[in-house]
Amino acid sequence: MVRPGTKGSAARSFESLAETTPGAANDRYGSSLNGTTSPENNYVIDGVSVNDPAFGVLGTPLSIEFVEEVNVISGGYMPEYGRATGGVLDVVTKQGSNDFRGSVFTYLTPGALEGPREKVRTNGQTIGYETSLISINDFGFDLGGPILKDKL
Secondary structure, three states, X not given: OOXXXXXXXXXXXXXXXXXXXXXXXXXXXXXXXXOOXXXXXXXXXXXXXXXXXXXXXXXXXXXXXXXXXXEEEOOOOOHHHOOOOOOEEEEEEOOOOOOOEEEEEEEXXXXXXXXOOOOOOOOOOOOOOOOOOOEEEXXXXXXXXXXXXXXX
C-alpha cells in the first residue's frame, strides 16, 4: 500500500488540494506553486513546519480524513511563513470535543474504466504477460469523542 502523501496516493493527501490553486501544477515530487518546484514549498501542520530537511518535500504525510482546514498561500505571505520560495500549505487538524462524531469513507476505482494497454516489447524478450487493473478499493472510518469529559 502506498502511504498518503507520496506521489502514488496524491488524491488522498492534503497536498493534492494545492493543485486547485491558480498557478499550481503537478510535478515529479508533489504540487508546484507559482512556477517553482514542490521542494520549494513550505508545509505547516498545526503551526509546525513538516518539510523533509534533506529534500524539502512533504516530510509528514497526513491523510485528508484527519484535516479540518487547508490554507494554500501561493504568494504574498507573511514572514512567519518564511523558508519558502514557492507556496505555503498551512493545515489545521481536527480537534477533539465532548461530542461523539465520526464519518465513513470509501474510494473505489473500477478497473472497467481503464483504457487499453499497449504491450511494450524489448529486444530478446521471449516471455510475454498481460496485466490489468481489477479495481482499487480503499475504505475506512474515523471516530472522535471524549474519553473523559472536559479532560481527555
